Amino acid sequence: MSNSEPAPRQMASVDEQLPVLLSGVDYGDDRTRTTMEAELRQRLEEDRPLKVYAGFDPTSVDLHLGHTLPIQKLRQFQDFGHDVTFLIGNFTGLVGDPSDKNKGRPMLTPEQLAENAETYATQAFRILDDKRTMIRYNADWLSELTFADVVRLSSKFTVAQFLERDNFAKRWQRHDAVYLSEFMYAIMQAYDAVAMETDVQVGGSEQLFNLMAGRTLQRDAGQRPQVLVTLPILVGTDGHERMSKSTGNSIGIYDTPNDMYGKVMSLPDHVIIDFFTLVTPLSPDEVQNIDDAVSHGSLLPMDAKKRLAYEIVAVFSGLEDAASAQMYFEATIQRQETPQEMAEFGIDGTESLHRVLTEANLVTSGGEVRRLVGQGAVSVNGDRVEEFTQLIHPGDEIRVGRHRFLRVTKL
Numbered sequence: 001m002s003n004s005e006p007a008p009r010q011m012a013s014v015d016e017q018l019p020v021l022l023s024g025v026d027y028g029d030d031r032t033r034t035t036m037e038a039e040l041r042q043r044l045e046e047d048r049p050l051k052v053y054a055g056f057d058p059t060s061v062d063l064h065l066g067h068t069l070p071i072q073k074l075r076q077f078q079d080f081g082h083d084v085t086f087l088i089g090n091f092t093g094l095v096g097d098p099s100d101k102n103k104g105r106p107m108l109t110p111e112q113l114a115e116n117a118e119t120y121a122t123q124a125f126r127i128l129d130d131k132r133t134m135i136r137y138n139a140d141w142l143s144e145l146t147f148a149d150v151v152r153l154s155s156k157f158t159v160a161q162f163l164e165r166d167n168f169a170k171r172w173q174r175h176d177a178v179y180l181s182e183f184m185y186a187i188m189q190a191y192d193a194v195a196m197e198t199d200v201q202v203g204g205s206e207q208l209f210n211l212m213a214g215r216t217l218q219r220d221a222g223q224r225p226q227v228l229v230t231l232p233i234l235v236g237t238d239g240h241e242r243m244s245k246s247t248g249n250s251i252g253i254y255d256t257p258n259d260m261y262g263k264v265m266s267l268p269d270h271v272i273i274d275f276f277t278l279v280t281p282l283s284p285d286e287v288q289n290i291d292d293a294v295s296h297g298s299l300l301p302m303d304a305k306k307r308l309a310y311e312i313v314a315v316f317s318g319l320e321d322a323a324s325a326q327m328y329f330e331a332t333i334q335r336q337e338t339p340q341e342m343a344e345f346g347i348d349g350t351e352s353l354h355r356v357l358t359e360a361n362l363v364t365s366g367g368e369v370r371r372l373v374g375q376g377a378v379s380v381n382g383d384r385v386e387e388f389t390q391l392i393h394p395g396d397e398i399r400v401g402r403h404r405f406l407r408v409t410k411l
Helices: 014-021 030-044 065-079 110-124 147-154 159-163 166-173 180-196 205-220 257-265 269-279 284-296 301-317 319-334 353-359 366-374
Strands: 051-056 083-088 133-137 200-204 227-231 343-347 378-380 397-400 404-410
Touching (some): 014 065, 030 227, 051 065, 051 180, 065 200, 065 227, 065 269, 083 110, 083 180, 110 133, 147 180, 159 180, 180 205, 200 205, 205 227, 257 301, 269 284, 301 319, 343 353, 353 378, 353 397, 353 404, 366 378
Parallel strands (some): 051 200, 343 404
Antiparallel strands (some): 378 397, 397 404
């Protein structure tokens, strides 16, 4: 080795890596977990960088915390020195993954997928190290398959295997349509593992069938079947339903630090430890210490949640913004102070409340204003608003919910 060549990096021990890489995983049964843990241990004992990937179909643009779970897991592999690929499913996205759906999914056009894909890597790099991440697109190999190739790959699976899947079974029993293209999705995703000859695939627990199919095709291709690392579905701010922008219970990764911190603080206590495990960079031991402290009463749930909110904001906006968001929360929510600095919106004369809030982009629609007013969540100059048409004047200060403020000025 010449003096100019860097010394090879010594990887952490297997016993150091394994608890971190398997933290938060969910396979649905103990047998699968035991198998995957044993196989992952075997790969790690080879003391080499593993080829790890997760695939993401660019079917939406704005990611929320639920989308980031596999990205967080990729970062853990990355920090241990493994080779990470962020795979954009610009071909599988044409069909859309039916794994978590009880109805058919609308198909997107290549143009829509290309437009969405442009933002995906940028968002992923808020967690991943862009200098150590390979970006690939599965259209590079899936679009090259012939019809004969597809028939050969399809012959490795039976219709019964697909109809045993819970979401397909329910639709079949309801006599709802189940399209052949949806069967093809699992086969296409499975072929990604063959094309990249991967050691490990990270995905959601609802994708376990697709990931297992990858192992089947790898065996058929003479490859060693990949290890699966599957993660649970992240609940939203209600603590029960899957996090979703359409449900209104999501925490977006582009939310302002103050909004993100406030939304995390609205989480019910019973999901705090799950969020620590799945969304923060804290080690399993650190999370266990927090859990023990809350259980023994030496740490209040409110203080644990403030630590959680701080850690999550720090991931996406940095330590300084996390500290500022915590100070803002303590002042405006805990001490009920009105912040000195807040967003401003100018009007000429008087305007109705719903027009001011929608035009200032504090809410998305007049309907949302009506709902918030009905819930008693809007106040003007400290007084609760009774009518969503209430007139607003220059100089008024509006509070929406617990952490949105607007100062109205004169144009």
